[in-house]
Amino acid sequence: MAIVEVKSGVYWVGAVDWNVRHFHGVTYTTHRGTTYNAYLVVGDKYRALVDTVYEPFTDVLVAHLEALGALENLDYVVVNHVEMDHSGALPRIKELSPQAKIYCSPRAVEPIKKHFGSRTDGWDITTVKTGDELDLGGKTIRFIEAPMLHWPDSMFSYIPEEKLLLPNDAFGQHLASSQRFDDEVENSILMDEAAKYYANILLPFNSLVERKLKEIAEMGIEIDTIAPSHGIIWRRDPGQIITAYQKWSTGVETPGRLSPDAVVVFDTMYGSTEKMAEVITEELAILGYRVNLYNIGKSDYSDIIREILEAKAVVVGSPTLNNGILHSMSPLLDALKGLKPKGKIGAAFGSHGWRGGAVSQIAGSLAEGGIEVIGDGLAIPWIPSDDELQECRNLARELDKVLKAKGQ
Numbered sequence: 001m002a003i004v005e006v007k008s009g010v011y012w013v014g015a016v017d018w019n020v021r022h023f024h025g026v027t028y029t030t031h032r033g034t035t036y037n038a039y040l041v042v043g044d045k046y047r048a049l050v051d052t053v054y055e056p057f058t059d060v061l062v063a064h065l066e067a068l069g070a071l072e073n074l075d076y077v078v079v080n081h082v083e084m085d086h087s088g089a090l091p092r093i094k095e096l097s098p099q100a101k102i103y104c105s106p107r108a109v110e111p112i113k114k115h116f117g118s119r120t121d122g123w124d125i126t127t128v129k130t131g132d133e134l135d136l137g138g139k140t141i142r143f144i145e146a147p148m149l150h151w152p153d154s155m156f157s158y159i160p161e162e163k164l165l166l167p168n169d170a171f172g173q174h175l176a177s178s179q180r181f182d183d184e185v186e187n188s189i190l191m192d193e194a195a196k197y198y199a200n201i202l203l204p205f206n207s208l209v210e211r212k213l214k215e216i217a218e219m220g221i222e223i224d225t226i227a228p229s230h231g232i233i234w235r236r237d238p239g240q241i242i243t244a245y246q247k248w249s250t251g252v253e254t255p256g257r258l259s260p261d262a263v264v265v266f267d268t269m270y271g272s273t274e275k276m277a278e279v280i281t282e283e284l285a286i287l288g289y290r291v292n293l294y295n296i297g298k299s300d301y302s303d304i305i306r307e308i309l310e311a312k313a314v315v316v317g318s319p320t321l322n323n324g325i326l327h328s329m330s331p332l333l334d335a336l337k338g339l340k341p342k343g344k345i346g347a348a349f350g351s352h353g354w355r356g357g358a359v360s361q362i363a364g365s366l367a368e369g370g371i372e373v374i375g376d377g378l379a380i381p382w383i384p385s386d387d388e389l390q391e392c393r394n395l396a397r398e399l400d401k402v403l404k405a406k407g408q
């Protein structure tokens with residue numbers, strides 16, 4: 001894709017990965033691909049590259065820098081984050097511009113050296129903290145440490161002359177596009193991908209996100225463009241993504257939202273747990289909730305996690321096999337234990353044969369994920385009778401009572 005001048009003297013020089021379909025192993029499906037955004041900042045005296053790209057896309061970055069006459073005369077490379085999707089091309093860039101000094105957070109030094117080994121011998125690495133600045137002549141890069149958003153080494157770069165924030169992974173989305181800016185793409189797709197990104201990457205760090213947003217607000221810095229290292233650049237309305245992060249990190253509802261109130265997820269062996277799931281879903285809908293139902297065996301759990309981000313209730317069911325859940329449920333429950341979504345009410349259900357176990361295991365996993373689980377869950381032997389299906393409706397009503405009591 002073509003080089004784009006994001007702001008005066010600041011160029012997008014990254015790469016578009018149209019075909020990647022999984023990130024972080026198989027844990028995150030990227031149905032719409034992604035981008036690796038790198039930015040060249042040209043001052044009156046010096047040139048700095050902020051972040052690089054994933055190693056297989058090095059030639060794209062190199063071609064962009066060459067086209068801008070900056071391939072062999074970079075003065076600085078800022079490493080906002082060491083994860084390989086942003087630092088993979090660093091050794092090649094250093095070969096071409098050996099004089100370039102590296103600026104990064106203190107926590108980035110060890111992984112840079114571990115990632116690139118002897119290729120880092122002789123590299124001039126300067127560590128920075130919040131408030132430190134790099135003067136390029138007419139352009140300043142000010143550093144803001146952002147540990148655990150989403151790695152200990154993560155930091156943001158801010159260019160005050162352009163009111164431009166380069167926050168690396170934060171505010172990003174896995175969204176490949178021929179376009180670079182938010183006013184050039186469909187907003188509902190952009191926000192959906194931003195929500196999926198938050199849900200799958202940043203959810204465990206809610207309190208740190210909340211604190212960082214407050215800290216940036218207190219700094220009083222002006223921001224009219226946010227250029228993350230994945231996906232689309234926010235220039236039409238950067239406030240939109242800041243507001244969304246405030247909402248997602250605090251669990252505070254947005255009036256007028258139309259995302260599902262409840263997400264019901266199940267797997268089934270011979271249809272009994274599926275029947276229970278359908279009745280619970282139907283009753284929640286009768287009670288006025290927007291509810292989505294997923295068979296985990298036929299669904300993508302990173303998409304489900306994106307829906308859970310904005311839902312009030314999470315209802316999970318599995319039949320019992322070998323005294324526990326079907327293993328198809330494990331990735332979702334394991335992910336929830338790690339992601340710890342804020343302010344959710346949960347319920348567990350499932351059918352069993354001679355002996356149960358799945359329902360208590362689900363309830364325990366939801367609770368470990370910080371979800372407030374109602375009751376002991378609903379376990380029904382064999383095929384649910386009409387009376388037992390009424391118990392499923394009662395579970396939905398119990399959920400309704402708890403939600404209403406909490407004013408949700």
Ligand code: FEO
Nearest residue numbers: 081083085086169
């Ligand atoms: Fe996009 Fe944490 O790397």
